[in-house]
Amino acid sequence: MKVHIRYFASIRESLERDSETVDTGVGTLGGLRDELIGRGGAYAECLARGRAVRLALNHVMADESTALGEGAEVGFFPPVTGG
Amino acid sequence: MSARVTIQTGDFDLSTEVAALRQGDGRVGAVCSFVGTVRDRNHSPAGDSVPGGHESVLSMELEHYPGMTEQSIEAMIDEAFGRFDILGARVIHRVGVLQPLDQIVLVAVSSAHRGESFQACEFLMDYLKTQAPFWKKEQTPDGARWVDARVSDDAALARWGIRASNA
Numbered sequence: 229m230k231v232h233i234r235y236f237a238s239i240r241e242s243l244e245r246d247s248e249t250v251d252t253g254v255g256t257l258g259g260l261r262d263e264l265i266g267r268g269g270a271y272a273e274c275l276a277r278g279r280a281v282r283l284a285l286n287h288v289m290a291d292e293s294t295a296l297g298e299g300a301e302v303g304f305f306p307p308v309t310g311g
Numbered sequence: 312m313s314a315r316v317t318i319q320t321g322d323f324d325l326s327t328e329v330a331a332l333r334q335g336d337g338r339v340g341a342v343c344s345f346v347g348t349v350r351d352r353n354h355s356p357a358g359d360s361v362p363g364g365h366e367s368v369l370s371m372e373l374e375h376y377p378g379m380t381e382q383s384i385e386a387m388i389d390e391a392f393g394r395f396d397i398l399g400a401r402v403i404h405r406v407g408v409l410q411p412l413d414q415i416v417l418v419a420v421s422s423a424h425r426g427e428s429f430q431a432c433e434f435l436m437d438y439l440k441t442q443a444p445f446w447k448k449e450q451t452p453d454g455a456r457w458v459d460a461r462v463s464d465d466a467a468l469a470r471w472g473i474r475a476s477n478a
Contacts, residue, residue: 237374237446238457280460282477287379289442291476303376303444307460307477310373310404310445311347311416311436 229253229298231260236305239281242274257283257302258292264304280307315400316384318375320407323417332399332421339398343428344419345436351411353449353458369450373406373415376444380404387438394471395431397422402435404445437467441475 234247254260261281264271275281283290284303296302313331325346333339352365388400399421409415418435422428447458465475 234376236376236444237448280478284376284379284444287376287382289383303379305376305444306446306457308441308444309447309458309460310375310443311440 229296229300231296231298231300231302233260233302233304236303238306239274239304242270244270252296255295256292257285257290257294257296260296260302261292261304275304281305282307315388315402316381317403318377318380318406319403320405322405322414323403325417325419328401328403328417328419332401332419334399336398336421338423339421340423341425341428342419342421343425343432344417345432346414347416347436349409349411349413349415353451366451366453368411369452370411371409371450372448373404373409374446374448375404375406379444383443384439387435387442390438391420391431391435394434395420395422395427397427397431400431400435402439404439404443406445434471437464437471438473440464441468441477 230249230251232249235243235245240246252260252263254263261275265275282305285294286301325344329342329344333342349371351368353368354365384402391400397420401419403417405415418432420428420431441464449456449458460478462478465478468475
């Protein structure tokens, strides 16, 4: 399925991109993170297990177990620091 | 009905926003507001090695997730209405490049009596700090650094029975 990923803050800087569309067979946000880590390089570094990465699905905070759907918008970002 | 949540680069005026929140509503007996501002110093990660334990902040840039930011704060306000007997709420959060002394965020809440407004205002700030998709980047004399989330903010939200899982 195709999902549209958006990156923010230090993750966006590390990957040098703010978004991309991927075609994936994984079912959850956690699976997608692992798939991106599997690309190696900057992906493996900034999304590594042990690094705090927060997740959103279709504009709502989500977690590793949240299921993906066709055409979903996913957000990968560091812990938030607003306010 | 006017917007409850605005994300904007420009500044805001507290008295204007409070007047708009009250809207000549005679049921309102209390308005509680919080304004967050940019400090000229941070909690330095260098800590002990920096005299005074902080470093200068020259400017701050706020990034956010357009589309999600407004929606997430609206949901927080809905939750505040569910938990507290309040009449109105207004949140303004600035983004873009800000300078020390600039205003960053406004949370204002109206109610019949003060207890509900005080609580709802603090609730919304604790919620926003750990769940609203903003990220701060500070410019310091030693270069730019992304601000770290704080576990104390997660602890603040936990007081309301909500698990932050942010920092």
